[in-house]
Amino acid sequence: MCHVSDKPRRARKPRRGHGLTTAFIVIAVIVGTLAGAVLWYVAFPGDGEYFSVLLIGEDRDYARNGEAVASSGRMDAIMLLIVPRSDHAALLVSIPRDTLVSFPNGGRRRVNSAMGLGGMDLAHRVVSDLVGLDIHRHAAVDFSGFTEIVDAVGGVDITVDKPMKYTDRAGGYSIDLEPGAYHMDGETALSYVRYRQDALGDISRASRQQRFFRALLDELASWRGIRSFKKIAKIVQDNTNTDLSVREMAAIGWRLRSLDSEALQLTTLPGRFKGACWEPDYEAIRALVEPLVR
Known part of the structure; x- marks a missing residue:
């Protein structure tokens, strides 16, 4: 039975804790947003319409025992990040690494051979010609750096949608995953x-790389990721072979962290298969890209 007291209740003093907490959160968000905007314009002064970074995962040559012995100069994974200045x-x-691109000598080759043939300068040039934009910075990470970055944020959450089983002794990796959610x-x-x-x-692989990139951004945006920024x-x-400054890295990271899933568009270079290669659709x-840079 519910007991009801006949005594009148005292008037309760208004609780200010929740209001103050909310106010502090709002102020923190505003200050954080302003700080991010200031950081962006300090890192990238001027009136350029956009900032672009060529992101490369470097391939390695492997010994028979599976140990990496040297950089092959091949670009195993290639992405281009375009961040508009104002939007x-x-x-x-x-x-796709098998994308056919034009080289300065007039020939056409797979894009992943550019860095091995002419270093980062040639990689910049062929990708710039491919998308019709200037490439401002680059970041080429080897496999060791990749694994260390993922481990530094505590791993990433990925859902595997179909069985993945393969051993590549020449490539130095193996995988055996059933469909399901994985950390x-x-x-x-x-x-x-x-x-x-x-x-x-390679087209399916590009889609998985996009899924991974979004998962990594989620971890970088978490408190653990923020605390691990210096590491x-x-x-x-x-x-990493990069010409990005720490200030520029922080500014880009802050900008990406502030975007919702719809504002960050992840896609594969338009094109079609041409034998084993990928033929770009330039139109x-x-x-x-033009809506982001005009």
Whole structure:
């Protein structure tokens, strides 16, 4: 039975704790947003319409025992990040490594051979010609740096939608995953983004790399990721060939962290299969990038 008192209740004093907490949160969000905007304009002064970064995962040559022995100069994973200066948006384009591009000598080759043939300058040039935009910065990370970055944020959450089983002794990796949700460490995530043994090969792999990138951004945006920024920056500096400054990395990270899922567009370079290669659709590429940079 519910007991009801006949005594009148005292008037309760208004509780200010929740109001103050809410106010502090609102102020923190406003200050954080302003700080991010200031950081962006300090890192990227001037009136350029956009900022672009060529992101590269470097391939390695392997001994028979599976140990990496040297950089092959091949670009195993290629992405282009385009961040408009004013719009609250960003575009990440996965470029299949078998994409056919024009080289300065007039010939056409797979894009992943550019860095081995002419270093980062040639990689910049062929990708710039491919998308019709200037490439401002680059970041090429090797496999060791990749795994360390993933482990530094505590792993990433990935859902596998079909069985993935393959061992590549020459490539130095193996994978054996059934469909389901996984919290992947660095080594598992590396095998996940490198896997291409399915019907669409490199195109399916590009889609998985986009899924991984979004999952990594989620972890970087978490409190653990924020607390680990200095450690991650050190890993990037030690394992990455990049001309990005720490200030620029922080500004880009802050901008991406502030975007919702709809504002960050992840896509694969428009094109079609031409034998084992990917033939770019230049008209569709222009239609994809021009709205962000005009």
